[in-house]
Amino acid sequence: MKSLRSMLFEHWLTIAPIVKARLVDSLIEKLKHKDPKIRREAALSLGKMEEKDPRAVEPLIAALKDNNWGVREAAAWALGEMKDHRAIIPLIEILKDESGYVRERAIKALWKIFKTGDSCVKDTCVVESLIEVLGEENPKVRKFAVLILGRVKNPRVVEPLIEVLLKDKIWYIRKIAARELGKIRDSRAIEPLIKALKDKNKSVREEAARALRRMPAELLIAPLKDEDPEIRKRTAWMLGRIRDPRAAEALIEALLKDKDQYVRGMAAEALGKIKAPCAIKPLIEALKDKSRYVCWRAAEALKRIDDPRVTELIEALKDKDPEIHMSVRIFGLGRIKSNKSRTYKPYR
Template sequence: MVRPCVLGLLLILLLCAGCRQGSPIDLESLKGRARAGDAAAFRQLIELLSVSERNLNDRVYPLILELGEPAIPFLLDAVNTDDRIRREHVIAALGTLKASQGVEPIGRVLGDRTLQRRYVAAWALGEIGDPRGIPFLLSALGDEDDEVRRYAVRALIKLNREAVEPLLAFLRTASARGTAGAVRALGDIGDSRALAALLQRVDGPARQDVLHALGKLKDPRAEAVLIDGLSDADWQSRMNAAMSLGALGGPAASAALEKAVEDEVLVVREWAARSLEMISGRHVKYRNEKREYVLPYSIYH
């Protein structure tokens, strides 16, 4: 009599345990409670951002974005969490929601080189677009993590003209790594205020980037320096010079590019032909690997 009772009890316990383990989280209900202002529901949703199993955090993240501005204070509370995955999602949400209150805490995360996944902090500062984020992004241009540097460049480009003067000031004391990032950002922003600073650095360690960036400024005052770049010993510098001259070159550039169409490196010949066409408006052929003279294809649709 005792044995069946014990067995029955065990079965009930097992069932209960099984139910608890498998019970799905009702995300819609949590979202509904959060929408009604339930702080605990907001916090629970943000906790779930660390759960990668079954892509749970991928399902929670859009819900938080849907909740919008009311979620921001709770996200700000969680910016400094030790959980790198939750922190990544929290910062991404603050960026997507363009929460300018997040600039300082996100900037501090970006600057803390002991933390992982800091790239998202640079990304978020670009999305928020608040100039108070610029100093953090400038520091990140010299970061050891190339992903952080990449996103910092992108964010500064998004901040656009607001970032030009700070970038120029930063260049005066920047490391070689920081200089390369700043030059790339200035090139894509395309503001003529950057011309003098770029020309000053054309013989420095960021030469390839400078030659590329000068083309994006489209300022004819860079023509002589770029023509000189066509004779560089480094083929990538020659390629960048050839590429840039198409955007700003005149008759002198055309003459130099005519010679570059016979460069020993295929891609330099190809870019020289492409740029000559841009300057002169006539089709220019170059010699391909099979020694056939062909037209360059348009890299744009």
């Protein structure tokens, strides 16, 4: 025979859906109560329910037009918890609400919905409305607008995100813009991200470098072939800042073949920052460069690489090549400390 407890449990399983449905009906009805406090509590309760009832979505959308801002805020929060795509357009509409609290709650709710997938973000009107929000005074609203736009598979969002990256007054919003531009991987963002490498905030600079590393290598390396030596030099500088090992071969070519001494010097510096083992021999070769500036940059790069093979190669070559010998003496390469405990393969 079944115990009383098991019988009661089975009975509860039978009536629970009915109780829940009646509770939802009661809360929906309270959304129309004359007391705004009760309307607000009803909206919050619908959002807090463990099993969300889709019947509550439309009444909550209607509550977004309530004459009390507290009710509108609660309804926006509840819709965010329900993550129902039917709420997107209504939530977009109240991003222009007179209450800053409501606008903030609405954008947070939209972010919760958009995190479930980006198919709903492709509507042109939605995208344009979110772009407008980037001018909002509240930094929290701008922050979530940037996050949402970062998920949009639409080239329209690139320019607005670039503007945020370069002009927003709040550093963490600039940082988020840099990260989202890195995910989008649009070539238009490369130049602004290079500018952001000089941002006054360290976190923004680091995020810009990460974003550039996510860009296709061919887009980053291509300017090393530009006719303007200033562009080639700045490109080499940028590749050193982001420490992208994919650029090592192109930088080696610039180090050994570029006609401009400052481009060669900047390529040497970049190779030192990247610390690519394949750059050791070319950097030693650059110690014979006719430009003292390039020799100095190459020497500093070799010091930075800090690899036992650097010492071995220099020792092997300095007595055979007077130019290398002179660079070793002038730039103190003989003082590179080799870590003898480090295991390594002979450089070939």
